[in-house]
Amino acid sequence: MSRIKQTNNKNIKKKKKKSIGFKILMGFLAILIASIAIGGGYLYGLFFKLDNVKLDTKDLGISSTEEFSKYNNYKDIKNIALFGVDAEDGGAGRSDSMMIVTIDPVHNKLKVTSLMRDSYVNIDGHGMDKLNHAYAFGGPQLAIKTINENFGLNVEDFATVNFSSLPVIIDILGGLDLEINDEELQYINSYIDSLNGLEGTSAPNITYSGSQHLNGIQALAYSRIRYTAGGDYERTQRHRIVLTALFEKLSSTSTTSYPSILNSLLPHVQTNLTAGNILSLGTNVLGVGNGALVQDRFPRDGFGEGTTIDGIYYLSYDKDATIKQVRDYIFDDK
Known part of the structure; x- marks a missing residue:
């Protein structure tokens, strides 16, 4: 009985975390959009402060085009991985928060997909382990590859924020x-x-x-x-x-303060997106601004269960069913 209660508490905790993560994401999106409106060319210059990295696009674990082709206009739908890490002492850190932001002009929606960090997945070169360990093993390259291979996605872009950078923002506020x-x-x-x-x-x-x-x-x-x-x-x-x-x-912060916040925040953000990419994405977000803002979590309830292996808690799940659900949600709006 105590084990069942513990599993339920974990589920409750994750649902709360998803809700807070969703709010934080929307807060930063609001900062981005408002800053585009009031910052103009000055804002464009700020984005060059980002820690920009390149990914090997040939090694991201993306399925063949045929698997996505049944979804009409799937190429018009943009997926971006967001990682929140708590890297202490200069380490890579585990991605304790993982979300996929989907800009979907086909269905006029902005979608947020939360992925369970304890999901029991195959990590290339490391075997079966928790999803959030992929980032610690190989940074954003391996983390994106692991997401694509285990959830059937075509993510090519990411942004990572280290929890350690929060003091900068907190002090500004x-x-x-x-x-x-x-x-x-x-x-x-x-x-x-x-x-x-x-x-x-x-x-x-x-x-x-x-x-x-x-x-x-x-x-x-x-x-x-x-x-x-x-x-x-x-x-x-x-x-x-x-x-x-x-x-x-x-x-409760005035939008006129957003450029100052971004000026301090962006050096702590790692991404493969360029300044031009980000401003273009901001424009796309504004384009679906009158549409729905929706969220989901995978694995969904009923398709995964907590299990203990060698004394460690994992969330095992029905991979085939989850891949279909994720794709239907992101590309077909089901």
């Missing part, structure tokens, strides 16, 4: 108001001290529990606490708390 409980207070200052040493900052320690106004380093330290009784579950919950507070701050 003037900090966040968060609640620190007594147990968290026992651990947060060691994380603050560690981040100060790594970043060359001097964020002060927290001296009492309760409501706190935290700067960027303090908020990141809070999100990384992992030794409380709730373990990783509470750690991911703290991630959601920080992201929710950040979204609320972004929502």
